Amino acid sequence: MTTIEKELSGTTALVTGSTSGIGKATAATLARLGATVVVTGRNPERGAQVVKEIESEGGSARFIAADLNDPKQIAHLAEEAGDVDILVNNAGHSWFGPTADLDASGFDGLFTANVRSAYLLTAALAPAMAARGHGSIVNLDSMAGAVGLAGGAAYSASKASLSALTRAWAAEFSPSGVRVNAVRPGPVYSDGASAELIDNLASTTLLGRGAQPQEIADVIAFLSTPRAQYVTGASIAVDGGRTAV
Numbered sequence: 225m226t227t228i229e230k231e232l233s234g235t236t237a238l239v240t241g242s243t244s245g246i247g248k249a250t251a252a253t254l255a256r257l258g259a260t261v262v263v264t265g266r267n268p269e270r271g272a273q274v275v276k277e278i279e280s281e282g283g284s285a286r287f288i289a290a291d292l293n294d295p296k297q298i299a300h301l302a303e304e305a306g307d308v309d310i311l312v313n314n315a316g317h318s319w320f321g322p323t324a325d326l327d328a329s330g331f332d333g334l335f336t337a338n339v340r341s342a343y344l345l346t347a348a349l350a351p352a353m354a355a356r357g358h359g360s361i362v363n364l365d366s367m368a369g370a371v372g373l374a375g376g377a378a379y380s381a382s383k384a385s386l387s388a389l390t391r392a393w394a395a396e397f398s399p400s401g402v403r404v405n406a407v408r409p410g411p412v413y414s415d416g417a418s419a420e421l422i423d424n425l426a427s428t429t430l431l432g433r434g435a436q437p438q439e440i441a442d443v444i445a446f447l448s449t450p451r452a453q454y455v456t457g458a459s460i461a462v463d464g465g466r467t468a469v
């Protein structure tokens with residue numbers, strides 16, 4: 225192994241929503257770089273499978289179950305994870321449809337899962353990172369947070385919040401050595417996304433295709449390494465050029 229291949233040796237990474245899709249690919253990628261990974265989600269069977277796959281490649285991982293809609297389970301996750309050097313706030317879900325069709329509980333559900341969960345977990349972990357003088361936090365925004373998509377109003381607002389949190393947390397924690405960045409994926413063929421929706425959005429990108437989870441995971445992993453040591457407060461588009469024009 226070269227130095228770059230194992231550049232995250234000795235670190236612990238917590239990736240929310242790592243039982244599926246982008247989070248799962250990110251957990252595996254960070255493990256390949258040498259991080260010990262805390263895999264988390266609500267589904268223990270899929271969590272165990274992700275851990276098994278990481279271990280089968282020689283990596284190190286463990287699963288902690290948590291429903292991030294529940295503040296008590298977030299506190300428990302943070303406590304069980306111990307010292308975390310790399311936090312990836314990836315868990316979340318989307319909803320697309322006419323604005324008038326989303327009721328108050330659906331709206332609250334988007335903000336609870338996509339925004340409050342990241343807020344509370346970061347609140348639980350970032351101060352200790354700052355006290356240790358180093359750390360990396362990556363938040364999952366979306367291209368939907370940057371351009372107007374008909375039917376995506378509430379989801380887009382929840383995702384744009386992640387980039388707002390990124391800037392504020394960079395201001396709060398980066399003077400203490402903790403870098404905070406966001407990635408803004410375009411359409412990604414993941415387990416939780418409808419292939420038809422992704423196909424439609426894919427045709428609107430400059431590259432004319434949707435992404436695979438690994439293509440997003442590689443950017444998240446790069447932001448988590450010392451190679452990105454001068455990058456903080458940034459939102460990086462990984463969207464086939466969709467938001468460039």
Ligand SMILES: NC(=O)c1ccc[n+]([C@@H]2O[C@H](COP(=O)([O-])OP(=O)(O)OC[C@H]3O[C@@H](n4cnc5c(N)ncnc54)[C@H](OP(=O)(O)O)[C@@H]3O)[C@@H](O)[C@H]2O)c1
Pocket residue numbers: 240241242243244245246247264265266267268270290291292293314315316317318337364365366367408409410411412413414415416417422
């Ligand atoms: N796919 C896309 O096109 C796309 C584009 C832009 C941005 N994104 C963003 O990227 C992130 C990952 O998307 P994805 O497509 O990879 O999603 P996915 O395949 O549906 O996976 C979502 C993950 O989040 C976890 N999760 C959801 N709600 C949770 C909760 N309340 N508590 C704990 N875990 C929860 C799920 O775990 P369990 O099922 O085990 O609970 C699962 O591991 C999301 O934030 C999404 O908004 C996706």
